[in-house]
Amino acid sequence: MDQERLYTLLTREIANELTPAEAEELQQLLQQYPHASYIREVFTKPWQETSYGSTPEQLQQMQARHLQRLQAATSSAATITDDVTTTTPVRRLWWRVAGVAASIALIAFTGWKLLYHPATQPLPLEKLVTSKGTRSQLLLPDGSHVWLNAGSKLNYPPTFAAGQPRMVELEGEAFFEIATDVNRPFRVKTKSFTILVLGTSFNVRAYPEEDSAVTSLVNGAVEVQLDQVGQQKVLLRPNEKLTVPAGLFANPDDARLHENETGKLQIPIYKQQLTQVKDSIVSETAWVKNKLAFKHLELEKVTALLEQWYGVEIGFHNEEKKRLYFTGMFETDSLDEVLDALTSTGSFTYTKDTRGKIWIE
Structure with a gap:
């Protein structure tokens, strides 16, 4: 509702109708929605300069052009002439200009609202949770298969958008068999790393109470992104696993980490082969x-x-x-x-x- 109030106040400002209390309220809303300041500047400054900075002769010329447009748009020329030929042409011209400005501003703010606050909000994430002593399986909307181990939680969207990466969030342990889709790479985000996938099967163990997180690749290929901006990645090959300190993303100031001479974090990681217990x-x-x-x-x-x-x-x-x-x-x-x-x-x-x-x- 604040956005609708913002549109109303901006329109009143363009029409020079703001009260002091409304002006203060508008400033507070502009701080809350800073994107509106630019549109406000574009659609208020030019009209004010045109109305207040023009000479009477220029204003009369503008009025005459406006009358011509009105006469072309209606069959009742006499009525239009009577309406605009008053004893205060400059003031009436300002209100006509302000009305046009207000209409343009409303159109602009409708576009701004759709751009920054789309009417269709993202659908809430689905959630699969397993308690201790239980395990579960899930088929994702893209056909990928997930096994969720005990005491784990998986957040995933009800559908994956076309042309966008498929993203899920994991807390605990899960095994993934990913459906190949080169146009929509798969992402598994944890508090320790993000796994970048095209199509493969792998295991992720990232329980919040444990001091390390592990990615184990069975087949295919994955990249493990170790920082939020994606500058530090480790490539895993089949039958390899990667162990890193837990909570790297959640605790970037971890005392176990330090920067080298290039400015990158030195992260203690361990790449090993998967552990064969018996046969396969x-x-x-x-x-x-x-x-x-x-x-x-x-x-x-x-x-x-x-x-x-x-x-x-x-x-x-x-x-x-x-x-x-x-x-x-x-x-x-x-x-x-x-x-x-x-x-x-x-x-x-x-x-x-x-x-x-x-x-x-």
């Missing part, structure tokens, strides 16, 4: 096949996987146990069966409290 099972994407797999992984990170997989809470009474390493693959096993398999190594034990929380001893 890769730990980074095993969850898509409902397999819980890890290889030479710290117990602290293993318990994080178990919390997401089974929807439980696990803590440590003995902090030293966090640095134990384990390898395993489980498919239909219950949580107790997994924990019993891990404790069979004799390296730790566990208990449950009255709330059901598991404690590593």
Whole structure:
């Protein structure tokens, strides 16, 4: 509604009808909508200069030309002549000029409103959320397939615009199989990086509570953009993964980062091969096949996987146990069966409290 009020006040200003209170209100609205200042200048200054800066002879000439246009547009010349031949021709001419200016200004502001405030607002994003202990699948509007892991959230549009990049936002973990569309590259945005894709399959793990984010490429090719402006990118090839500090986009002043002599951020990144656990099972994407797999992984990170997989809470009474390493693959096993398999190594034990929380001893 502020925009409609702005149009009204600007029209009144052009017609020289503003009250002092309205002039103050107009200045406040122009600060809120700065794009209007330019149009205001264009459509007020010339008319004011024409009306107030012209000589009486020039004004009479303008009036005569205006009368000719009116007479050509109507069959009642006498009525028109009576209307305009008054004792104050200069004042009536100003009001006619102001009326024309007001009409032009209204047209201009209608265009401005459509340009900067289109009537058709972008459709709200769809949202897919999975709680801990659950996983879900989704077919995107372009035919791309997404598997969403436990405790994750994916924001995506109800439809992808023609000729525009396909953009989704991820918090958590997801596996993507992207439908190829060279005219609409695919983008996955997280708080740590943006992944630029044409057509491929890859995994992204970017949970907000974890200290790192990982992109794992199965096939195709992706670029991982590590800064907001797109100057620093890392190309991944099949069977490679990239690990970066979590929250790079959300925390650009992170103390772990510093600029080199070229002014670019030095980001601690790690490019590695995907981890083969057994046969064709890769730990980074095993969850898509409902397999819980890890290889030479710290117990602290293993318990994080178990919390997401089974929807439980696990803590440590003995902090030293966090640095134990384990390898395993489980498919239909219950949580107790997994924990019993891990404790069979004799390296730790566990208990449950009255709330059901598991404690590593």
